Amino acid sequence: MLGLDGATGAGSEGDRRTDAERAAHERLLRARQQALQAERIAALEQQRLDRSRQEEEKERRLAELIRKHTEARAPDPEPDPLPQPDRFENYPFSFAQDYTLDLDTDITRSGEYHGFARGMDFADNEIDGAVSLTFDLATAALSGRFDFGSTGLLHVSGNVDAGALNMELDRSQTSSFGGFELDPASAAFDGVSFFGPTGEEIGGYWGIDIEQGTAWGQFVTARQP
Numbered sequence: 001m002l003g004l005d006g007a008t009g010a011g012s013e014g015d016r017r018t019d020a021e022r023a024a025h026e027r028l029l030r031a032r033q034q035a036l037q038a039e040r041i042a043a044l045e046q047q048r049l050d051r052s053r054q055e056e057e058k059e060r061r062l063a064e065l066i067r068k069h070t071e072a073r074a075p076d077p078e079p080d081p082l083p084q085p086d087r088f089e090n091y092p093f094s095f096a097q098d099y100t101l102d103l104d105t106d107i108t109r110s111g112e113y114h115g116f117a118r119g120m121d122f123a124d125n126e127i128d129g130a131v132s133l134t135f136d137l138a139t140a141a142l143s144g145r146f147d148f149g150s151t152g153l154l155h156v157s158g159n160v161d162a163g164a165l166n167m168e169l170d171r172s173q174t175s176s177f178g179g180f181e182l183d184p185a186s187a188a189f190d191g192v193s194f195f196g197p198t199g200e201e202i203g204g205y206w207g208i209d210i211e212q213g214t215a216w217g218q219f220v221t222a223r224q225p
Contacts, residue, residue, distance in 0.1 A: 113134070130147045131144065131146050141157070146206065151177065154177065164193075165193055168184060168189065187206070189206050206219055
């Protein structure tokens with residue numbers, strides 16, 4: 001019995017070692033499998049990242065090609081708009097900085113002055129017109145016209161007296177407004193003056209008063225280079 005028990009004990013001990021070795025071997029296999037799985041996952045993730053970078057690079061290159069192609073075909077940008085000649089704010093000196101003409105020294109004041117007139121007609125409708133004036137310092141004389149298109153045409157003349165600029169309808173030419181011929185006394189030009197540090201502008205107020213109605217407004221001009 002003792003011999004049998006001893007043999008049985010030795011066999012049990014060997015079985016336990018075999019089971020432990022088998023368990024250790026299985027753990028080793030699982031660890032290797034997990035490591036291989038982790039390596040495969042890491043490799044797949046790296047491939048995904050590489051593909052993502054490649055796609056991003058392709059998109060960047062495509063966007064750059066599109067940008068260059070668009071710039072090559074795009075028209076030149078529109079130039080900044082020029083100041084409008086029929087806006088009072090583009091005549092900064094008129095009615096803000098008076099200039100007193102000196103007939104002895106202001107030779108450079110001679111020349112063409114162009115601008116516009118704005119106001120109300122006999123029916124209180126707003127109207128605009130082009131103004132062209134010529135000032136001759138040698139004779140201290142002013143001449144020109146207010147062209148309101150189909151509404152009317154005013155021929156004007158004037159002179160400098162004691163440093164003041166006077167303007168009236170030109171008696172040698174026919175002026176009309178609203179379909180009616182005007183006599184010289186039916187129009188008035190008030191506050192007409194040179195403006196600016198060196199007389200760059202001429203401006204003032206215009207008015208017409210006849211039996212058929214009253215019209216009035218303002219005008220500004222700038223000396224042409």
